Amino acid sequence: MTTELETNIVAVERVKEYTETPTEVNSSYFIYIPTQGVVSENDNRVRDKHCSCRKSEGIHRNSYRGVVSENDNRVRDKHCSCRERVKEYTETPTEAAWEIEDKKPASSWPDKGCVEFNDYGVRYREGLDLVLKGISCKIDPTEKIGIVGRTGAGKSSLTLALFRILEKSQGNIIIDGIDISTIGLHDLRAKITIIPQDPVLFSGSLRMNIDPFSSYTDEELWKALEHAHLKTFVSNLPEGLQHECSEGGENLSVGQRQLVCLARALLRKTKILVLDEATAAVDLETDDLIQNTIRTEFSDCTILTIAHRLNTIMDYTRVMVLDAGIIKEFDSPNNLLKDSNSLFFGMAKNAGLVA
Numbered sequence: 620m621t622t623e624l625e626t627n628i629v630a631v632e633r634v635k636e637y638t639e640t641p642t643e644v645n646s647s648y649f650i651y652i653p654t655q656g657v658v659s660e661n662d663n664r665v666r667d668k669h670c671s672c673r674k675s676e677g678i679h680r681n682s683y684r685g686v687v688s689e690n691d692n693r694v695r696d697k698h699c700s701c702r703e704r705v706k707e708y709t710e711t712p713t714e715a716a717w718e719i720e721d722k723k724p725a726s727s728w729p730d731k732g733c734v735e736f737n738d739y740g741v742r743y744r745e746g747l748d749l750v751l752k753g754i755s756c757k758i759d760p761t762e763k764i765g766i767v768g769r770t771g772a773g774k775s776s777l778t779l780a781l782f783r784i785l786e787k788s789q790g791n792i793i794i795d796g797i798d799i800s801t802i803g804l805h806d807l808r809a810k811i812t813i814i815p816q817d818p819v820l821f822s823g824s825l826r827m828n829i830d831p832f833s834s835y836t837d838e839e840l841w842k843a844l845e846h847a848h849l850k851t852f853v854s855n856l857p858e859g860l861q862h863e864c865s866e867g868g869e870n871l872s873v874g875q876r877q878l879v880c881l882a883r884a885l886l887r888k889t890k891i892l893v894l895d896e897a898t899a900a901v902d903l904e905t906d907d908l909i910q911n912t913i914r915t916e917f918s919d920c921t922i923l924t925i926a927h928r929l930n931t932i933m934d935y936t937r938v939m940v941l942d943a944g945i946i947k948e949f950d951s952p953n954n955l956l957k958d959s960n961s962l963f964f965g966m967a968k969n970a971g972l973v974a
């Protein structure tokens with residue numbers, strides 16, 4: 620009984636001492652750190668510990684404080700980063716409105732597929748440099764544009780700008796007469812199709828992946844699959860259109876996933892199609908299938924292809940050579956190849972397409 624009482628008194632003293640010790644940390648964190656657990660240990664050991672503790676108070680206090688500070692720094696870091704996160708997220712500007720009722724484009728928009736960039740500039744964050752620096756160009760309806768340039772030139776940023784994943788810093792983008800910054804994001808994004816470099820599928824049926832809003836009939840789906848060269852593959856699956864795709868689509872090859880994206884694009888058949896290095900991770904055979912389908916099925920659409928294999932864009936209407944966020948060259952492949960000093964000529968030469 621006495622021992623127990625003693626221990627408790629010592630424990631209380633310790634707590635008192637440490638809570639009163641001025642530290643750089645908030646006392647609420649360490650009340651339980653020095654004593655909890657120790658108190659419940661064997662009484663003698665506890666008393667011994669506490670006695671020796673008292674004798675070497677200075678050292679001990681410091682070492683306790685060391686532990687406390689260390690623990691506390693971690694706790695504090697955690698709390699601070701939490702707090703910072705919350706602050707950051709509450710201050711991060713949210714995406715623009717999905718729909719703006721009085722700015723809704725006609726359902727047929729864009730029916731031509733004319734894309735104009737006027738002194739367009741964009742940066743990733745406030746305070747960073749522009750990654751597209753005053754882009755001005757006019758892409759006519761049904762043109763097939765190949766976009767080339769070394770890594771970091773701004774090719775992907777240009778596609779992000781079209782979808783307003785990046786919002787403009789200057790200038791504007793006009794699609795068929797409408798400044799895309801004035802309309803709702805859903806109204807814009809529903810009207811452009813992208814076949815991304817790394818196609819992502821969602822866990823769910825193949826049908827859901829191709830037609831997420833069940834807007835099309837099975838017949839239309841099969842037609843799209845046929846044009847995407849997936850008909851045989853899907854009809855041989857035991858579950859057909861109901862074939863379950865795993866998260867990310869890992870149970871299909873990258874090539875097949877890309878073809879699923881192509882089927883999706885064929886079904887939506889928007890006037891503007893963007894391919895961001897769509898064939899980068901695909902074998903040559905799939906690449907040819909995709910390119911041929913795109914050529915025939917999207918002949919009446921405007922296509923912007925970020926090309927990594929120059930041979931796929933040699934018959935395109937024009938090639939845009941980007942460099943450090945600036946359009947360096949923008950002309951037909953033939954015209955650019957006539958000038959052996961052009962950047963495009965250099966690229967074609969490196970690719971072994973010209974001597």
Ligand SMILES: Nc1ncnc2c1ncn2[C@@H]1O[C@H](COP(=O)(O)OP(=O)(O)O)[C@@H](O)[C@H]1O
Pocket residue numbers: 743744750768769770771772773774775776777
């Ligand atoms: N998420 C990002 N945050 C900041 N800068 C970025 C980001 N993504 C790309 N950039 C920068 O933007 C520039 C253009 O990049 P990008 O459009 O990806 O070029 P490309 O597709 O031609 O390789 C580069 O300088 C790159 O470093």
Ligand SMILES: [Mg+2]
Pocket residue numbers: 774775776
């Ligand atoms: Mg890129």
